[in-house]
Amino acid sequence: MKLMVDFFSGLGGASEAFIHDLGWQVLRYDNNPLLRDVPLTLMADLLHDEIRIRHQIDVFWASPECREFSMAYHAPGPTAKRNGIPFTPCMKQVKKCIQFIEENNPTYFVIENVKGAVPYFRELLGEPRQIIGPVYLWGNFPLIHIPKGFKHVKDDSRWSSDPLRYNARSKIPIEISRGLLTAIEGQRTLDFYQ
16 A cells, blocks of 8 residues: 655645545645644644655655745735735745655655745745646646636635635645646656566
8 A cells, every 4th residue: 555644734635636536545734723623734834743654655745834935915925015025935834844854865855835835945945846737736746737727716606714724725736636647657657577
C-alpha cells in the first residue's frame, strides 16, 4: 500500500482522491480542533510536535497557511502596507515542511500556496513547478493534467462569521487531487517499463 501524508490538510481537498483509491493510505494532519471530524485527520501542532512516520512516504503534500502571503485587501501584508507598517510573513510552517521532507525523503512532494508566496518561497524552494489558476505548486512531482476549461471557484457559501470559512475557501479542488494521483500513477507505470 502506498502512503500519502497531507500537512495543514484543512478540509482535506488535496488528499481526497487518494482516500478513495484503495491502493493508498492517507494521513492528514492539522492543528485546528474544528477540523477533528474531517475523515483521517490527526490533530497535531505541526510546528512543535515530532511527526514520526515509519513507512516510506510516496507523496507528501503541504498547504501552509496562505494568509501570511495573501494579497487580498484584509490580509496581513496589504493591511500593514496601507498602514505604513513593515511586514515580513512568517516562514515557520514552510521551513517545517522542508525539514520534514529532508528527514523523510518522500518519493514526491508538493508545497502549495498562493501567488503572493512566490517572492518569499523563492529563496527556499525556487520557482513554482506548476501553477493551476490561483494554486501555486512547488516541489518534486509529475506535472498535473487538469481537464480543459477547469476553473477554480472558491467556496463562498459560508457566512463570514463561520470559523471554517477560510478553510472552505482555501480547499484544494478535487480536480487537482485527481490530477496529482493520475500523474503519479502514470509515472509509476512509466518507471515499470523503463
